[in-house]
Amino acid sequence: MNNAYGSNRRSLARNSSVNNRSEQPNIRNRDIRKCPNGRMPSRKPNIVTVKKKAKTPFPVGIVFTCVVLTSLLLMVMVYFAEIDNLSNQMTKLNKQITALENSERKLSEKLEARDDIDMIKKRAAEMGMVKSDLLEHQYINLTNDDKTEIIELEGGKSGFGFMLSGIRELFEGFFD
Numbered sequence: 001m002n003n004a005y006g007s008n009r010r011s012l013a014r015n016s017s018v019n020n021r022s023e024q025p026n027i028r029n030r031d032i033r034k035c036p037n038g039r040m041p042s043r044k045p046n047i048v049t050v051k052k053k054a055k056t057p058f059p060v061g062i063v064f065t066c067v068v069l070t071s072l073l074l075m076v077m078v079y080f081a082e083i084d085n086l087s088n089q090m091t092k093l094n095k096q097i098t099a100l101e102n103s104e105r106k107l108s109e110k111l112e113a114r115d116d117i118d119m120i121k122k123r124a125a126e127m128g129m130v131k132s133d134l135l136e137h138q139y140i141n142l143t144n145d146d147k148t149e150i151i152e153l154e155g156g157k158s159g160f161g162f163m164l165s166g167i168r169e170l171f172e173g174f175f176d
Contacts, residue, residue, distance in 0.1 A: 113119065
């Protein structure tokens with residue numbers, strides 16, 4: 001049998017025969033408890049006390065820092081997405097502005113072409129108009145009898161109160 005107790009006992013017996021026998025007492029005379037299998041242990045059991053490690057507290061600071069950094073990273077990503085979206089909209093609007101400017105330039109060229117005096121004469125002739133030099137002129141004399149009268153109110157009344165009093169006089173004349 002080559003188990004742990006047997007091999008240790010043999011090696012101890014060899015060491016004891018080599019060493020001075022007077023220094024080591026006999027193994028059988030020692031006060032050692034017997035093992036459960038009935039054999040004598042070759043050495044004393046080594047008793048080691050292990051201290052339980054103290055529980056480390058939950059790393060709240062590290063978790064909080066990770067949450068803050070993650071939220072900041074998400075905010076930056078959202079802002080970059082918004083910037084990209086606005087940039088695309090700005091590009092589309094710039095294309096629309098260029099198209100409208102080209103359209104405006106074409107329309108202004110057409111307008112300038114319509115304002116050309118030769119085009120106006122041609123269009124007037126199509127509508128049956130003639131030059132004013134060819135028409136007979138008639139002059140009207142106004143007599144001095146035509147006048148404009150300004151009615152001044154008594155006491156310098158004016159404004160909303162004057163208008164209400166006029167409406168009141170009108171209704172008084174209507175019901176009488």
